[in-house]
Amino acid sequence: MDFGGINPVILIASLMVASVPILLAALGELVTEKAGVLNLGVEGMMIMGAICGFITAVHSGSPVAGFVGGALGGAALSLVFAFVTQVLLANQVATGLALTLFGLGLSSLMGQNYNGIKPPLTGALLPGFLREIPVVGPIIFGHDWMVYLSILLVAAVWWVLKATRLGLIIRAVGESHEAAHALGYRVRLIRLGAIAFGGALAGLGGAYISLVRVPQWVDGITAGAGWIALAIVVFASWKPWRALIGAYLFGGITVLQLNLQAAGSRIPVEYLSMSPYLVTILVLVIMSSGRGRAALNAPAALGQNFHATR
């Protein structure tokens, strides 16, 4: 059952794996933006997660510890952003860019002695006989635990934002920080939490790249995944389940173009490898054009700093 040398079952199974990093990072950024903070440093936090996770996993021998290390690395870097934007009230766009530039440099500095090392393997979660069921086996049962965790996190974020008091507070802070402040909520503290959560998920996504997707350490390993994650948040119009769809769409394109390259397609490799970026632009155009439909759903206080006058 192959189409032009590409097996659709394997394609779907591998796109689920390929989209985990951008899904996690997009989900984290979604929560951050829901709280009214635009953190453009996703790429930097992801790559910090990638190197921190890699180092932890190599030294502890445990991939689980690696993912925890990656999340901590991403969160730690995001706290720098939180301090500069929330306490020192710096411009969020510029600080986010600084975070990316700094993260790229720091990760390459930390990773100098880790080139060419193999990290401990993250195996499949479920027993083998389930994976051998045709079609559904590889697609539903064949993955490592991070794939399932990422989907669970989508459900959790959706539920928290939609149905809990915490979610209501986060949204209130993101829609109108003045009103939230007047109600007695600590705007900057809540934003700090949302930024750290976003950083942790970006770090987790980055660790997935260096521990599972590639799996080794290379400078600049994230290759723009963080920026694609930012685009997915816009594509999802700040809704968690749509972020899942968006991430799978982009994961699908990435996997498809890699498969086409491997299958010796007649389209030159260069054009195939630029396709995820072109599709991102196309999707952004479609989402932002329809009379600002997507823009209407953007948190009202997105990107504005809060300074309590009273």
Added chain:
Amino acid sequence: MLRLEKRPNPSRFWLYATPVVAVVLTMVFGGLLFALMGTNPFAVIRTIFWDPLFGEFAFYLRGQLLVKAGPLILIAIGLSLGFRAGIWNIGAEGQYIMGAICGAAVGLAVYPTENRLIFPLMILAGAFGGWAWAMIPAILKTRFNTNEILVSLMLVYVAQTILAKASTGFLKNPEGMGFPGSRNFSGYPAAANPELIAGSGLHWGGVAALIVAVAAWVLLSRHIIGFQIRLSGQAPRAARFHGVNPSRLVVLCMGLSGALAGLAGLFEVTGPAGQISIDFNVGYGFTAIIVAFLGRLNPIGIVLAGVLMALTYVGGEMASTNLRLPAAAIQVFQGMLLFFLLGVDVLTNYRIRMAKGG
């Protein structure tokens, strides 16, 4: 408990003092980082900031300073116009690459004709390449309200794949024995961008940077467009009442910054880099963002900031050969500088007061 109190007007003293404070803080914390890595921080700081200017090899390194500062200043001045108006072109790296490819393509197309008009034509083509690449996010922004930050950045990755295609495909040197990369411009006088004064490191890119800095200063302080740019950044509502057309401003700012980045790319590829190759770009487009902020988005400030940033490049290379400091450490150092700048800037707009309780 410390509390921030908004100043009625930005402090003029801190406006000029913050870049200096940020540089000093970066030296202190960068020094700590270098010490943690087991190098002598004082030796590293001296190698980066002192030796290229007054050290043993200063006669050579001072020239390198202009080579690196030229493109940084050119790009940063373009970016600063947009940043002032709240238009975030962060894909200068892509525009730099496309400018280099377009300009080089014009030169290579007429190889080996010798004519005095070839180099000026290449300059035009380089500016056009960068301009056209920046027009994509600009037009998408004005027509479809698409986020220019994400689009311009995505186009960097697209430009990099086009560069790979150019150096292995359509611009490859036919006499290069199969190696990737175009013909070297140093062997083609009509299209080359040589050093103008031997040993100074000054090439046409440096001359252009200085001209552009003066032009930008005049534009910002004396021309109605400069006024509109400043007004849109500081008071968007007032700008609308004043009759500023936001779309026109986006197209203008993006176009100018793209064209300048393209120019920088062309001067680099015909001069110091010498040829189109897969990795001739070394991230000037991103470092220029730091330069723009370090220069406080002011053309004269940017010239100084560009020279300082060039110092970290040249000195950083020295430190990595002499003191075995990893090249990435300089990148961290530059990133740190931007953080400190943005953070210390709080003093320009706020006063720190002691307050009782929260």
